[in-house]
Amino acid sequence: SGYRYSFNGRPKSVWLYPLSRGFKSVLSAAVNEPGKEVGRMVLDVAKLPLHGEGGLFEVLSDITDVRRARGIRHKIQSLLAIAVCAALAGARSITAMAEWAAEQSRETLKTLGSKHGKPPSERTLRRLFDSVDVGEIDGKAGEWMAGHQTLVGEALALDGKTLRGSRDGDSRSSGGRKSAVQLLSAIVHGSGTVVAQVPVDVKTNEITQVRPLLENLNITGAVVTADALHTQKDTATFIVKEKHADYVFTVKDNQS
Numbered sequence: 001s002g003y004r005y006s007f008n009g010r011p012k013s014v015w016l017y018p019l020s021r022g023f024k025s026v027l028s029a030a031v032n033e034p035g036k037e038v039g040r041m042v043l044d045v046a047k048l049p050l051h052g053e054g055g056l057f058e059v060l061s062d063i064t065d066v067r068r069a070r071g072i073r074h075k076i077q078s079l080l081a082i083a084v085c086a087a088l089a090g091a092r093s094i095t096a097m098a099e100w101a102a103e104q105s106r107e108t109l110k111t112l113g114s115k116h117g118k119p120p121s122e123r124t125l126r127r128l129f130d131s132v133d134v135g136e137i138d139g140k141a142g143e144w145m146a147g148h149q150t151l152v153g154e155a156l157a158l159d160g161k162t163l164r165g166s167r168d169g170d171s172r173s174s175g176g177r178k179s180a181v182q183l184l185s186a187i188v189h190g191s192g193t194v195v196a197q198v199p200v201d202v203k204t205n206e207i208t209q210v211r212p213l214l215e216n217l218n219i220t221g222a223v224v225t226a227d228a229l230h231t232q233k234d235t236a237t238f239i240v241k242e243k244h245a246d247y248v249f250t251v252k253d254n255q256s
Contacts, residue, residue: 043089045108056081057113059144066131074120078113079128082120084141085112088193094129098122135199142186142196143216152221155189155248158213158230160206184209186217189225210235220244228252 050056057077065076086100098121101109106117114120161183182200187193198213200206206229214224224239224247231249239247 043085045085045104045111048085048088050081050111054144056084056141056144059140060137063132063137063140067128073118074124075113075115076128076132078115079120079125080137080141081112082109082114083125083129084144087141088145090192094125095122098125138197139216142194145193145195151188151195151219153223155223155225156195156219157187157189158206158210158224158226159185159187160200160229161185182206184213186213186219186224206230207232207235211238214239214243222246223248225249228255231255 048056052058060077060080063076063080067076082101083097086097089100091097091100098119101119104112104119109117109119182202184198184200184206185194186196188195196213196217198209200209210230219239220243222245224245226235226247226249228250231251236247236249239245
């Protein structure tokens, strides 16, 4: 309460014991900036197939814009392209998408369809995603990403996650509160590219969503990996017989 710090001119010595040989590179790596959800997200937009046949803008061209015309500063295709590119760069929330957009140059934003090269705000992105069919956009973006890379010989991980910021109150759906959104994703090992994603209803589980997740995805010649939850005969048969892919599953002692 009445304590005051007075400089005594005698600095302390701090001794550190390194727990890793590569401690210098670890300590020098990019870290989260104050007030930011993630560290710097890097993506070379110029190398992405954005325009022309099969480009991202063509894929997003038939998404209906249900926003009121008055006050619109950003075209819907531009906002969606920015969101997709931000996700490719590592953004995992709307806040992170807005942060990624704010870090881009005017030229990059113009390439992504921004008329004046100005980044959209988090509020703008949030309003957009509240008004559009996110599942439709996610499906189109996943098909676009999968269409521009071969999955032959690649490994796909089945990964279940809870969507950050999607829960209202607590995790229970009772009392009028909205439960957190559960997602099952197909992710390319190494690059981390999400090529398909489906929501998991609270009345079911991830096991039943493997078929809808992979149904429209060309995974011929790929290898599907998953945790023990997905070590199911029906899932293995579907992957091998219908999708012409292979799998690596974990078998626990309690599974025959």
